Amino acid sequence: MPIRHGLAGLALLAPLAAADPDWRQIKAEALDTLVELVRLDTSQPDGNEILAARLLKSKLDREGLASEIFESEPGRASLVARVSGNGSKRPLLLLGHLDVVAVERDEWSFDPFEGAIRDGILYARGSSDDKGVVAGSFHVLLELHRQKVPLDRDVIFLGVADEEAGGTLGITYMLQRHGDKIAAEYAINEAGKGVFDRTLDYVRFEIQTAEKTPRRIDLRAAGTSGHGSIPLLDNPIGVLARAVGRLFDHEMPPRLNETTREYFTRLAEISDPDKAAVFRAILSDKPSPEDYERLRALSPVYHSMVRTSISPTILRGGYLKNVIPSEAHATVDIRALPDEDPERLFSLLKQVMAEPAVDLVPHPQTRPSHDPSPLLSDAFKGFEAVLERMYPGVPVLPTMSTGATDSAQLRAAGIHSYGFGPARPEWDLASGIHGKDEYLYVEPFQDYVEILWNVVLEIAGSD
Numbered sequence: 001m002p003i004r005h006g007l008a009g010l011a012l013l014a015p016l017a018a019a020d021p022d023w024r025q026i027k028a029e030a031l032d033t034l035v036e037l038v039r040l041d042t043s044q045p046d047g048n049e050i051l052a053a054r055l056l057k058s059k060l061d062r063e064g065l066a067s068e069i070f071e072s073e074p075g076r077a078s079l080v081a082r083v084s085g086n087g088s089k090r091p092l093l094l095l096g097h098l099d100v101v102a103v104e105r106d107e108w109s110f111d112p113f114e115g116a117i118r119d120g121i122l123y124a125r126g127s128s129d130d131k132g133v134v135a136g137s138f139h140v141l142l143e144l145h146r147q148k149v150p151l152d153r154d155v156i157f158l159g160v161a162d163e164e165a166g167g168t169l170g171i172t173y174m175l176q177r178h179g180d181k182i183a184a185e186y187a188i189n190e191a192g193k194g195v196f197d198r199t200l201d202y203v204r205f206e207i208q209t210a211e212k213t214p215r216r217i218d219l220r221a222a223g224t225s226g227h228g229s230i231p232l233l234d235n236p237i238g239v240l241a242r243a244v245g246r247l248f249d250h251e252m253p254p255r256l257n258e259t260t261r262e263y264f265t266r267l268a269e270i271s272d273p274d275k276a277a278v279f280r281a282i283l284s285d286k287p288s289p290e291d292y293e294r295l296r297a298l299s300p301v302y303h304s305m306v307r308t309s310i311s312p313t314i315l316r317g318g319y320l321k322n323v324i325p326s327e328a329h330a331t332v333d334i335r336a337l338p339d340e341d342p343e344r345l346f347s348l349l350k351q352v353m354a355e356p357a358v359d360l361v362p363h364p365q366t367r368p369s370h371d372p373s374p375l376l377s378d379a380f381k382g383f384e385a386v387l388e389r390m391y392p393g394v395p396v397l398p399t400m401s402t403g404a405t406d407s408a409q410l411r412a413a414g415i416h417s418y419g420f421g422p423a424r425p426e427w428d429l430a431s432g433i434h435g436k437d438e439y440l441y442v443e444p445f446q447d448y449v450e451i452l453w454n455v456v457l458e459i460a461g462s463d
């Protein structure tokens, strides 16, 4: 019989929202579920998320908690389950994606779908992106159900398909076709994290409150084909190279939003004086171009966080050394600040290229423009309060991802989304995400489950 709290009589005076879960058991269960999940091959482009959705559904069925599977296409499944509150506040959504990126098996030191654990580290595709978040969110929901925790908000678990391809068959489908099932005031999704040092002590926590949006473009130059011995002014390779070069050289103007302003403000407080001076310079009224160069020298990530960025990634053209081809192609990976208007951006880029013969063709835009999630919300303050309680003195920073997640669609739909997941080592913040030997530290993963539980109670619990 678990002891809920020391003095039963106290409950009459001050009912405790937080039950007292058996953390050893829950953490073991969450790890088991995570290993079960990574053993299911839900890699893109096929996804087959139905495998993961069915696994989770069968666990919920056993516990008597209703859930529903929605298929946008055969096999492309998302799972929804809900624990009800008293309805005095709008729901909290816990989101994770069930799909993973494809693997190049030959590159791996482990079977990517075996779930090998060595020295406290789980090596598997999806271990850190994003099945840790899925397993953690799932077990928080399950425990709310088991403990019958009194809640002001419904808490909804959503495991979605297709995040890695932009979310069209997952979060976008769910918002458009089953929006009533997942309507919420706040969401907690991937992309934020704790950061730990060599002794597994936390050095900071990052809550993702904003992200850039992919606005990739293809460029196509057409011209007259001919013999290489007779130069032609409309040689598509030369024309395209000039256009790509101008885009590469073009620096979009720096711009801070609420998230990045607060990020650099807090970063300055915990950085050594030299770095802090750089952060404070770009936060000042009139930062100089040199200040931004110094920021870039500290990290290319900081550089990308303050502007819409332009990276040429593919060049194609020509097939024989003595033939001028009739076409040449390029792809440019553009990552826009979250509120950047795409049409205005593309017309600006055409001006920058200054090559009328080069066509600009935007890729399909799966991630909508949106406003960052507010920092003065109950959700963000909930994270701050819980982390300060559990890890006093460890700084908490709001961050803007340079990559994209399903939070773009949530934010565009008016759901304030906050990214938080299992912690990563400070010497390898990407932890092999999308690469070979993707991994997750088990103990920080299990800490994450407990942190998430407390955050959910802080945001959704009845007091």
Ligand SMILES: [Zn+2]
Pocket: 097, 129, 130, 163, 190
């Ligand atoms: Zn992900």
